[in-house]
Amino acid sequence: MSAPAPIRADLRESGGLLELVIDVPKGNVLTGTVMRALEALLVEHASRPELRLVTIRGEGRNFSFGASVEEHRRETVREMLTTFHGLIRRVASYPVPVATLVEGRCLGGAFELALASHFVLATRTAVFACPEIKLGVLPPVLAALGPARLGGALSERLLLTGAELGVDAAHAVGLVSAIAPDDVPLESFARDWYRQALAPLSAMALRQGVRATRRGAQLDVCLSETLAAIERQYLDEVVTSHDGNEGIEAFIARREPVWRNA
Numbered sequence: 001m002s003a004p005a006p007i008r009a010d011l012r013e014s015g016g017l018l019e020l021v022i023d024v025p026k027g028n029v030l031t032g033t034v035m036r037a038l039e040a041l042l043v044e045h046a047s048r049p050e051l052r053l054v055t056i057r058g059e060g061r062n063f064s065f066g067a068s069v070e071e072h073r074r075e076t077v078r079e080m081l082t083t084f085h086g087l088i089r090r091v092a093s094y095p096v097p098v099a100t101l102v103e104g105r106c107l108g109g110a111f112e113l114a115l116a117s118h119f120v121l122a123t124r125t126a127v128f129a130c131p132e133i134k135l136g137v138l139p140p141v142l143a144a145l146g147p148a149r150l151g152g153a154l155s156e157r158l159l160l161t162g163a164e165l166g167v168d169a170a171h172a173v174g175l176v177s178a179i180a181p182d183d184v185p186l187e188s189f190a191r192d193w194y195r196q197a198l199a200p201l202s203a204m205a206l207r208q209g210v211r212a213t214r215r216g217a218q219l220d221v222c223l224s225e226t227l228a229a230i231e232r233q234y235l236d237e238v239v240t241s242h243d244g245n246e247g248i249e250a251f252i253a254r255r256e257p258v259w260r261n262a
Helices: 032-045 077-092 109-116 131-135 140-149 152-161 167-172 186-197 203-216 219-238 242-253
Strands: 007-012 017-022 053-058 098-102 105-107 119-122 127-129 164-166
Touching: 007 032, 017 032, 017 186, 032 053, 032 077, 053 186, 077 109, 077 140, 077 219, 098 109, 098 186, 105 109, 109 127, 109 140, 119 167, 119 186, 131 152, 131 242, 140 152, 140 219, 164 167, 203 219
Parallel strands: 017 053, 053 098, 098 119, 105 127
Antiparallel strands: 007 017, 127 164
């Protein structure tokens, strides 16, 4: 018997809403397989003229624990970063809005996926963080997109400390567009939000608006030149360091890292 697909896809609202659900037990970890499946579905549906919104949700109590730590190892990290950054660029440049639906933990690469999205809809349980610095590495997409999407000071604090950002704070800085009431499932809330905010609009106008606003924010530059330079720094300097590997191996082995500060 073949393994179940890591992503479920469902078209709703007369083709205006595409719902993608990451369904990978134990945290919806973004492995290379999950990333490629998600990007393939985005490519498949990108040219639908009636499409107005794509939502990405994680099955269960947590959106995602982020990219696979095991795939951050020296022998696999280059392929992982290439795949992940390709997905981020796909989401950030998608022709219609993409909304990330966040419940529970949204960590590492999952937080970076939310940063690349056009909207974030969340529950009261949502918590955002990029804890990579605690593993001796860094989150390239947060470094590239954070200043534009969150502001420079907050982006630096999150990157350099690995601190968590609660849903109210995320809403206050504009990352979270709307918070679902406690008694309304996030998926239902997102559908109602779509019907009120986007369904009455021209899909053509939304496509033009997405291109214009992303160009105005210079996210194309952030995700081309800037992200490429940070990726090179990661591969040339972080991956070749002792601490960059020690933190990953210590996490996998469930032990405290022994830093050499080199």
